[in-house]
Amino acid sequence: MHLLGKLSWNAIPWDQPIPLVAGAVVFVALFAVVAWTILKGHLPYLWREWITSVDHKRIGVMYTLLALVMLVRGFVDAIMMRSQQAIAFRAPGYLPPEHYNQIFSAHGTIMIFFAAMPLMIGLMNFVVPLQLGVRDVAFPTLNATSFWLTATGALLVNISLVVGEFDPAGWLPYPPLSELRYSPGVGVDYYLWALLISGVGTLMTGINFVTTILKIRAPGMSYLRMTIFCWTALAANLMIVAAFPVLTATLAMLTLDRYLGFHFFTNAAGGNMMMFINLIWAWGHPEVYILALPSFGVFSEVISTFSGKPLFGYRSMVAATMFICLVSFTVWLHHFFTMGAGADVNGIFGIATSIIAVGTGVKIYNWLFTMYGGRIRFATPMLWAMGFLVTFTIGGMTGVLLAVPPADFQLHNSLFLVAHFHNVLISGVLFAGFAGITYWFPKAFGFRLHEGWGKAAFWFSLIGFYVTFMPLYVAGLLGMTRRLQHYEVAAWHPWMLVAAFGIVIMTCALACQVTQIVVSIRRRDELRDETGDPWDGRSLEWATASPPPAFNFAVLPDVRGEEPYQAIKRRAIETQQLSSEAQYEPIELPRNSPTGFIAAFFSTITGFALIWHIWWMVGLGLAAAYAVFVWFAWRDVEEYEIPADAVARADRDRRRARAEWLDHHERAGEPA
Amino acid sequence: MTPAKEEINADDVAPGVMEAADHSIRDGIQGYLIGLALAIMLTVASFYIVHTPLIWGPGIPVALVVLAIAQIGVHLVFFLHITTAPDNTNNVLALAFGVLIVALVIGGSLWIMSHLNQNMLPMDQMTRMQR
Ligand code: HEM
Numbered sequence: 048m049h050l051l052g053k054l055s056w057n058a059i060p061w062d063q064p065i066p067l068v069a070g071a072v073v074f075v076a077l078f079a080v081v082a083w084t085i086l087k088g089h090l091p092y093l094w095r096e097w098i099t100s101v102d103h104k105r106i107g108v109m110y111t112l113l114a115l116v117m118l119v120r121g122f123v124d125a126i127m128m129r130s131q132q133a134i135a136f137r138a139p140g141y142l143p144p145e146h147y148n149q150i151f152s153a154h155g156t157i158m159i160f161f162a163a164m165p166l167m168i169g170l171m172n173f174v175v176p177l178q179l180g181v182r183d184v185a186f187p188t189l190n191a192t193s194f195w196l197t198a199t200g201a202l203l204v205n206i207s208l209v210v211g212e213f214d215p216a217g218w219l220p221y222p223p224l225s226e227l228r229y230s231p232g233v234g235v236d237y238y239l240w241a242l243l244i245s246g247v248g249t250l251m252t253g254i255n256f257v258t259t260i261l262k263i264r265a266p267g268m269s270y271l272r273m274t275i276f277c278w279t280a281l282a283a284n285l286m287i288v289a290a291f292p293v294l295t296a297t298l299a300m301l302t303l304d305r306y307l308g309f310h311f312f313t314n315a316a317g318g319n320m321m322m323f324i325n326l327i328w329a330w331g332h333p334e335v336y337i338l339a340l341p342s343f344g345v346f347s348e349v350i351s352t353f354s355g356k357p358l359f360g361y362r363s364m365v366a367a368t369m370f371i372c373l374v375s376f377t378v379w380l381h382h383f384f385t386m387g388a389g390a391d392v393n394g395i396f397g398i399a400t401s402i403i404a405v406g407t408g409v410k411i412y413n414w415l416f417t418m419y420g421g422r423i424r425f426a427t428p429m430l431w432a433m434g435f436l437v438t439f440t441i442g443g444m445t446g447v448l449l450a451v452p453p454a455d456f457q458l459h460n461s462l463f464l465v466a467h468f469h470n471v472l473i474s475g476v477l478f479a480g481f482a483g484i485t486y487w488f489p490k491a492f493g494f495r496l497h498e499g500w501g502k503a504a505f506w507f508s509l510i511g512f513y514v515t516f517m518p519l520y521v522a523g524l525l526g527m528t529r530r531l532q533h534y535e536v537a538a539w540h541p542w543m544l545v546a547a548f549g550i551v552i553m554t555c556a557l558a559c560q561v562t563q564i565v566v567s568i569r570r571r572d573e574l575r576d577e578t579g580d581p582w583d584g585r586s587l588e589w590a591t592a593s594p595p596p597a598f599n600f601a602v603l604p605d606v607r608g609e610e611p612y613q614a615i616k617r618r619a620i621e622t623q624q625l626s627s628e629a630q631y632e633p634i635e636l637p638r639n640s641p642t643g644f645i646a647a648f649f650s651t652i653t654g655f656a657l658i659w660h661i662w663w664m665v666g667l668g669l670a671a672a673y674a675v676f677v678w679f680a681w682r683d684v685e686e687y688e689i690p691a692d693a694v695a696r697a698d699r700d701r702r703r704a705r706a707e708w709l710d711h712h713e714r715a716g717e718p719a
Numbered sequence: 720m721t722p723a724k725e726e727i728n729a730d731d732v733a734p735g736v737m738e739a740a741d742h743s744i745r746d747g748i749q750g751y752l753i754g755l756a757l758a759i760m761l762t763v764a765s766f767y768i769v770h771t772p773l774i775w776g777p778g779i780p781v782a783l784v785v786l787a788i789a790q791i792g793v794h795l796v797f798f799l800h801i802t803t804a805p806d807n808t809n810n811v812l813a814l815a816f817g818v819l820i821v822a823l824v825i826g827g828s829l830w831i832m833s834h835l836n837q838n839m840l841p842m843d844q845m846t847r848m849q850r
């Protein structure tokens with residue numbers, strides 16, 4: 048047996064310039080960043096304040112950052128696929144088939160697991176404890192571990208770019224193609240171990256947030272006083288807890304097939320490949336709502352704030368959220384209507400699928416009625432929200448179309464399907480992510496993002512989306528199936544050209560986003576948020592300073608109704624004074640811990656070793672990762688104390704800014 | 720962070736927290752012992768009935784299912800401390816949610832998988848066609 052398992056110099060694709068150059072660029076950039084931080088002496092700061100941080104706000108920011116970086120990586124894959132299909136009409140294009148397969152698999156995997164999920168989880172991390180009026184999540188160190196395990200998964204997927212290959216069998220690698228017999232390379236193994244490891248992190252996030260929302264809320268914050276974002280976070284995390292074990296178990300079975308010669312999904316020895324498809328979608332459909340629900344939450348906050356009104360139909364919103372949470376576990380068969388089930392099974396799942404749209408429909412109307420009669424401010428987050436309303440409705444309707452089994456027999460696995468899910472995911476997750484980032488950015492960093500560049504990014508994204516994906520609906524109706532490396536049908540070609548042009552527009556959007564961040568950082572003094580409430584917000588995160596102190600609230604807020612912060616402001620304006628200063632007490636906070644980072648470091652080594660069958664390294668990595676947990680469990684001091692006068696100092700600063708705001712408000716004589 | 724007691728809503732405390740406050744350790748241990756005894760009894764019973772003529776042969780699987788469900792009940796009550804008290808609403812709801820999802824996924828999978836060959840010709844017709 049080889050000391051390095053299957054690993055050798057041939058694992059690096061010397062003969063394929065594209066991944067090699069791309070990988071080299073990524074690694075040079077990474078190396079440059081690391082070298083710069085070390086040379087500039089930032090490493091101790093990074094280690095102390097970020098890498099070992101267990102503060103939910105820091106972890107939220109890191110999740111979001113990971114998501115944005117992976118979003119760019121996934122976007123590069125998208126550019127390659129769109130350009131390949133634009134030129135591969137009666138031609139081989141520039142991407143050989145085995146490379147094209149890896150690109151579409153990597154695109155889907157990265158976008159769902161390492162861009163969309165971290166984006167939503169990042170926003171939840173940052174916002175939920177603030178909106179609940181508390182100081183952290185239930186298990187802060189576990190939270191950090193979740194993040195770093197997700198990063199491990201992302202790292203493994205990116206290592207596959209230069210060492211070996213990535214999964215060539217799709218973002219949900221269906222057997223028998225993904226079995227060892229037909230995919231003998233390490234690609235599927237990269238996929239499996241990346242998702243098995245990061246899946247553990249996601250499951251722990253689910254447990255953490257369910258516990259936080261059910262158990263840790265500010266005094267008086269009853270369930271029906273929570274914001275809709277907290278409700279959707281609760282629903283999404285309940286679904287994570289219920290659904291992610293199914294994903295892990297399914298992938299574990301495929302792993303057993305590939306590593307130990309099991310026969311869960313093989314054709315031989317009593318296996319059944321259709322069971323994989325059944326199980327993976329029993330996770331997969333809930334997953335799309337795990338992504339969509341928090342995004343509905345973001346839009347609920349944004350639309351209510353920028354319409355200057357309480358959310359219309361709060362209780363029906365809660366009901367619709369929990370309805371979707373349950374019903375999304377009853378529809379998974381719509382992803383494989385064509386696999387052979389009879390008319391009765393297909394009929395029932397088709398109807399159940401259409402019924403889900405009712406829950407979403409309720410929400411759409413609630414958002415419209417919130418806007419109706421409101422004083423709408425067309426700030427960037429609100430633009431994303433309005434773009435979402437229109438675009439998502441179209442995507443939902445094509446979904447209902449696909450939910451009709453006879454129609455689906457025609458459209459399944461065509462580009463129509465691809466257009467449908469990009470339609471709902473781009474508007475429902477990406478737009479929400481950008482709305483949320485623009486909305487909460489001042490809370491996180493103390494200054495707003497530049498509005499002009501934000502709006503430009505919005506318009507390019509919106510138009511770019513339509514130009515890229517509407518042609519795919521047409522091509523799908525013309526019979527073009529998904530994942531074609533090249534094709535011969537002339538009728539499809541023009542639509543592929545239009546879609547490729549759409550990607551150019553999307554690239555402009557990306558450029559605007561980057562410019563927005565750079566410009567905002569350089570002009571941060573003009574964009575400073577002094578009061579901690581830049582948008583005239585209504586929920587508790589705006590009651591604290593921007594950026595919030597480590598302890599979030601000097602004194603836990605006393606919640607007396609819905610929209611607690613709106614009530615506090617109204618009281619302050621009516622009485623022309625801030626509420627009297629509280630009795631400050633020392634605050635205990637959890638100490639930072641490198642547990643998550645070290646555990647993830649060894650998980651990365653374990654995962655890499657498992658992929659390449661380097662068994663001694665597997666043992667070493669597992670033992671070390673376990674040792675970290677033991678070491679953590681034996682720690683003596685868990686918390687540190689912030690003395691009362693430090694708390695008082697921080698809070699008096701905040702009160703001074705608020706008092707100024709109140710003076711201003713008096714003179715302006717505006718109604719609240 | 721371990722929140723101070725008053726930060727937590729009084730009506731949803733983790734199971735066991737209240738018990739530790741008002742029961743003695745002896746009561747607690749007694750509960751576990753009763754649970755252990757019941758669990759062992761149910762386990763022994765399920766091994767026993769497989770080998771006795773006490774139950775009509777085809778009924779044995781049913782009996783095993785009943786014993787298994789009783790076993791789950793014993794674990795929930797004596798080891799996981801699920802009760803009907805108001806401080807337990809969250810746990811009961813979480814349990815109900817879990818049971819519902821497991822039932823949906825397992826039941827649905829069985830139903831789906833048993834239907835997947837619906838659109839295939841029956842085997843005898845298939846062989847006839849091949850001839
Ligand atoms: C309005 C409710 C929706 C309905 C009725 C619906 C219906 C469907 C149907 C029937 C399919 C399967 C089509 C086929 O494979 O032939 C499908 C695929 C898909 N949908 Fe939806 N959908 C809805 C909303 C969403 C949302 C909100 C998301 C994500 C945020 C989403 C993401 C997806 C994805 C990712 C796929 C296919 C993935 C693949 O095959 O690789 N859908 N949808």
Ligand SMILES: [Cu+2]
Nearest residue numbers: 332335381382
């Ligand atoms: Cu679905």
